[in-house]
Amino acid sequence: MSRPPKPIIRSDIAYSTPDRIVVRGKDLPNEILGHMNLGDFALLQLTGNTPTREQSAMFNAILITLVEHGMTPSAIAARMTYAGAPESLQAAVAAGLCGLGSVFVGSMEGAARMLSEALPKPAEDADLEQIARDTVAAYRARGATIPGLGHPLHKPVDPRTPRLFQLAAENGMAGNYVRLMKLIGAEAERVSGKSLPINATGAAGAICCEFGFPWTIVRGFGVMARAIGLVGHLMEEAQKPMAVEIWQRIEDEASAHLRGDVRADAVRRSA
Template identity: 40%
Template sequence: MKIGKATVPHTAISTSNEDTIVVRGEDLCKDLIGKISFTDYFHLLVTGSRPTPAATAVLDATLVAIAEHGLVPSVQASRMTLAAAPDALQGAVAAGILGCGSVILGASETAGRLFIEVEERAGAGGDLDAAALAVLQEYRAARKAIPGYGHPLHKARDPRVERLFAVAREHGANLHYIAIAEAIERQIPQVIGKDLRLNVSAAIPAVLLGIGFPLPALKGVPILARTAGLIAHLTEELEQSIGFALSYQATRELEYDGELPAGFAATASHS
């Protein structure tokens, strides 16, 4: 990130006076509250403009698709944190969000950057399959992971992929990045010797880039969506705590393979 020389801070997102709160040039109370959905408001906040109907449908679909997927690591971390500190909901939410990295949730941004690389390699009207193959070969040579492909549970395509693609088609969104995502999927076996199918982390940028959603904000979509899922899990955790049970499950099969002091005798249970 470039370090600028500005000495006066600037923002185009919000300002206010005694009577009015302005968000992206609109009066919050007169123009937005009760008149705009949260999905549209999120788009307005990030981009500075209200979405088209296609953009609303696609963005809303991605938020629904990624909000919840069971007791994934970020959810487990969040629930165990709340079990240990039930008065700190904000800390438990943060614990889950801090797990959003290049493997979990954050792959949407890196997959989006992969699509842009293929797009630039192909040029206007170029061969997407040839460009995808060339970029994938470079990734392979550099020992870089291919973001957004493969899933530990969904060995065929992640079922969320086709539904997101269908929403984009149904609402007339630009399908260019879907074509890039599918070209990459076709070329992966030539590069690594096996199929790796699209997962939701590649589907999200494939549809969002097609509605003009900014590349640097892609990671924010799964973060926002998963926050909703975390709040649901934490509400349940307060009513029916499983945080310590999750901790127990993690240690039940644990085997210590380090050195031991003389005379140490292992016990059958852990404290």
């Protein structure tokens, strides 16, 4: 009844008029199409700023790193969904994205969170070594895994990491967050005595901090990139399907012990 005056609902991203479509202040047909690539436009959509050449190179590389990881649970979920609803391809992509949570893209988000909380402003003169020691000590004290380190398959080195850091260096984005990530990795190896190379999500998480992104959006980069990868999987699934075969194998194996009981029962009853 006596609600305060309505807040205005307002978005600064885009608008249309009969003869114009404007995104982030740029005319889509004339200033964007043919002038930008998809990764550049993603950065414009997110930040409102046209990327520099260096930002373009770096952000495209990070997103590409996240597109495709083989026959992941995400790809399997998308393919199973497509088998049931091929007319709803968008829902198959959505199903595949739903699982990009704490386990699979969480470590990129976790690395970005760790770094941005440890170094809220990318100050030039921070004592990064001390921050690295404190950070590792804090994670160990509460028994938590340090995000962005180690990989079950890629040993002793995640081959994406040196390349991402090389691109960061070439593009002027190897600042304090990248340095801190490396120092944390070294400190974690020192105190644990284990080989803990920085993995791709650790490298990407650090570079996202260099861009100034809040850690809460970093998961979204994995989500947008993987959407591309999943469409690739669904195109293959349409041509060379595997979902029904997977289903039958799992159904057969998962309930074998139950069906076995029945047959045994039937034998007993017929005896």
